[in-house]
Amino acid sequence: MSTTEPVAAAEIIDGVLHLTIATSAAGASMDFDLINAGTAALRDLDPSVGAILLIGAGANFCAGGNVRDFAAADDRGAYLHQLADELHDFVRALAAAPVPVIAAVQGWAAGAGMSLVCAADIAIGGPSTKLRPAYPGIGLSPDGGMSWLLPRIVGHGRASEILLTDAVLDAEEAVRLGILSRTVADDEIRAEALRLAQTFVNGPRATYAAMKKLLAQSPTAILDQQLDAERDSISAAANSNTGREGVDAFVNKRKPNYVGLT
Incomplete structure (x- = not known):
């Protein structure tokens, strides 16, 4: 070296x-x-x-x-x-x-x-x-x-x-x-x-991964394609452990705990 x-x-x-x-x-x-x-x-x-x-x-x-x-x-x-x-x-x-x-x-x-x-x-x-x-x-x-x-x-x-x-x-x-x-x-x-x-x-790792994926594909996508990708991504996130924890924590007025969640 x-x-x-x-x-x-x-x-x-x-x-x-x-x-x-x-x-x-x-x-x-x-x-x-x-x-x-x-x-x-x-x-x-x-x-x-x-x-x-x-x-x-x-x-x-x-x-x-x-x-x-x-x-x-x-x-x-x-x-x-x-x-x-x-x-x-x-x-x-x-x-x-x-x-x-x-x-x-x-x-x-x-x-x-x-x-x-x-x-x-x-x-x-x-x-x-x-x-x-x-x-x-x-x-x-x-x-x-x-x-x-x-x-x-x-x-x-x-x-x-x-x-x-x-x-x-x-x-x-x-x-x-x-x-x-x-x-x-x-x-x-x-x-x-x-x-x-x-x-x-310590944050919502699945959310960051989804954001990075959307950002990576956006330069070559037309708006129509990106809108579909965003729809599919947020829909999948809503049923994920990370999405459920985030929404439930917001509704219950507590800090979300994303550790170990996907």
Whole structure:
């Protein structure tokens, strides 16, 4: 592994799957031992997991791929093809996860690191958070799903400008565009992201899964199809244990207890 300090690649703590994607080694570049371990954990997601937390182990979230390793490869194209395959397996596994994905975005999120911020359901940053595509600077095109994810967050025109000009986005602009959900103090980013993740662990997990499914299919569905999907989803939820508990708790003016319900 390319890290210099011991880091748990995929660790479940109190129902939250912590996935470390980069460390302080090699300038906070993406560590593919960690990425591949994360993919394995996501594909065989433990049923106790109620939320996923993406973190960087150093001062920065992730500075993208290790460009020095790119340069050292005998066949750079083949090497990047392999890394992109591995990263994209991770992105696909994140997208397929039925639980909320939260990114704790401290410091820089550049290149594929920015792609993973876009792939999260919720991204928490701080005043010092900065995002940058970083691909034009090394003569490469995007990976990690950025060319698909970013236009759906900020719109095609704004995404084109950000990518083509290699724009550096500060936290305020990233929140305005919807890439970051919100900001807290820099030293509270990890704690706030974890607090949020834990609320999902104890919340209506079946509801979150249904919401994620509806949101995932909405970009390619016409309104008529989405209305049918929403009808079928809320109908199924009404007869589920989670739906029954939620409605009954509301009627009886008590706090719902969703722990262990499907």
